[in-house]
Amino acid sequence: MDTEKLYRTYFMKVYSYVMNIVKNPAAAEEITQNTFVKAMTTKSEYEGSSSPYTWLCAIAKNQCYDYFRKNGRIAEAVEPEQEAVCASDVTEDFVVRETSLSIHRILHDMEEPYKEVFELRVFGELSFAEIASIFRKTDSWARVTYHRARIKIKERLEEDE
Secondary structure, eight states, X not given: OOHHHHXXXXXXXXXXXXXXXXXXXXXXXXXXXXXXXXXXXXGGGOOSSSOHHHHHHHHHHHHHHHHHHXXXXXXXXXXXXXXXXXXXXXXXXXXXXXXXXXXXXXXXXXXXXXXHHHHHHHTSOOOHHHHXXXXXXXXXXXXXXXXHHHHHHHHHHHHHO
């Protein structure tokens, strides 16, 4: 696959993956750009044993680690724009946000690899095969790790109620 086609095909998917990790649009765009630069400069090292998207996500993950190291592991959170909603939607939105915030707090404290596998599956929308490839493990390992992470999250949510 040529460089331009690779970029056009995977830029938004890689950007979304990175955005779910760093939670900062400017940083996500820069990291995504750096991912493609790194991919193009190391293309000869690509073995072809995984999909191009999985390969790019592995590079992006390392670029995110570099970003966190340089920035003291502080990712800026960008506040979502306020939207006009009716009163019934406000209540529903509040419950969804509170649940979402609780899950993110639990994820923040969760040990690896459960945290990363869960985020890759849910936020990165990767298949178990792609996750397994990133970790250089089997599909079964990715499935089991994801399901254990879900159980841990569910247990913590029940404890917090």
